[in-house]
Amino acid sequence: MSKSSRGKPGHTKSFEGLQGHLLIVEYLGTPYSGWQQQPGKVTVQETIEKVLAKLWKRPISAQASGRTDTGVHALGQPVSFQAPRLHNAAVLTRAMNANLPFTIRIRRARLVPPEFHARFDAQGKTYHYHILNEPVGSAFLIDRCWHLPRPLDLAAMRRAAKLLVGKHDFASFTSNPGYERETTVRTVKKLTLTKRDSMIHVAITADGFLYRMVRNIVGGLVKVGQGKITVQQFKEARDACSRSAAPASAPACGLYLAKVYYPKMGS
Structure with missing residues (x-):
C-alpha cells in the first residue's frame, strides 16, 4: 500500500519510494529576498533547492516552517523535503554545507516520515x-x-x-x-x-x-x-x-x- 499525505491542505500526494528529510537551517537574511522563491531574486529557498538538485540530480521542492521576509534571519528554520534516501543525516549535513554559501548553514539533519511537513505539522x-x-x-x-x-x-x-x-x-x-x-x-x-x-x-x-x-x-x-x-x-x-x-x-x-x-x- 502506498503512503500518501498532504502537500497542501485538502490535497494528497504519494510518497512511494521516498524518504522524508528534515533540515534545521541557520541563515543570515541580509543578502536574501526572504525565504520564498521569487523571479529574478536570490532567496534562501532557491539557494537550498539548487544544492538539493545537485546532490540528488533531480528537482526537489523544499518546504520551510514559514516564509521569512527580506532581511529576517533564522537560528533554526526547519525545512522538509522528500527524496530517495541517499545519505544518512550526518553525511547529508556535511554535503549540504560543503555546497552552500556561508550565509546559510545546516545545523543538523534527520530522517523523518515521508508525510512530515515542516509547515503543516508545526505546533x-x-x-x-x-x-x-x-x-x-x-x-x-x-x-x-x-x-x-x-x-x-x-x-x-x-x-x-x-x-x-x-x-x-x-x-x-x-x-x-x-x-x-x-x-x-x-x-x-x-x-x-x-x-x-x-x-x-x-x-x-x-x-x-x-x-x-x-x-x-x-x-x-x-x-x-x-x-x-x-x-x-x-x-x-x-x-x-x-x-x-x-x-x-x-x-x-x-x-x-x-x-x-x-x-x-x-x-
Whole structure:
C-alpha cells in the first residue's frame, strides 16, 4: 500500500519510494529576498533547492516552517523535503554545507516520515528580536539588530508585553499578507524582555504567528519604551483589532526565527 499525505491542505500526494528529510537551517537574511522563491531574486529557498538538485540530480521542492521576509534571519528554520534516501543525516549535513554559501548553514539533519511537513505539522514557534539601545551603535551589528540611540523604559515595555500573553485577537499587530485568513486569534505562551549590556532581547513564543506579527508587536513596545504611547494606549490598540490603531512595524534586521515545535516523532 502506498503512503500518501498532504502537500497542501485538502490535497494528497504519494510518497512511494521516498524518504522524508528534515533540515534545521541557520541563515543570515541580509543578502536574501526572504525565504520564498521569487523571479529574478536570490532567496534562501532557491539557494537550498539548487544544492538539493545537485546532490540528488533531480528537482526537489523544499518546504520551510514559514516564509521569512527580506532581511529576517533564522537560528533554526526547519525545512522538509522528500527524496530517495541517499545519505544518512550526518553525511547529508556535511554535503549540504560543503555546497552552500556561508550565509546559510545546516545545523543538523534527520530522517523523518515521508508525510512530515515542516509547515503543516508545526505546533508553535519562538522568535527573537534584538534591539541595540546605546548612543553609538555597532558597525558589526548594523544588519542584525535595531539600533535605537536613546534610552528605552524597559519596565514600561515589560508591562505592555504582559498584555499580550494569552489568547487574543492580534488583528492590530498583523499586516495584510495578500491572502484571506481564517482567524487573527493566536495564543502567546510567553513574551519576555531581557537586557544584557546594551542589547535588549525580546523573545516571544506562540502557537502560531500572523504576517509581521512579531515586528508589529516590537514596534508597539518600542513606542511605549520611548514614552510616545502609554501602556494603556497600547492596550487600547490591542483591543481595537485594527492595524491602523497600532504603531509602525519594527525593521526586519532585528528579527530571528529561533525555534519551531513539533509533536514527537519516531526515529
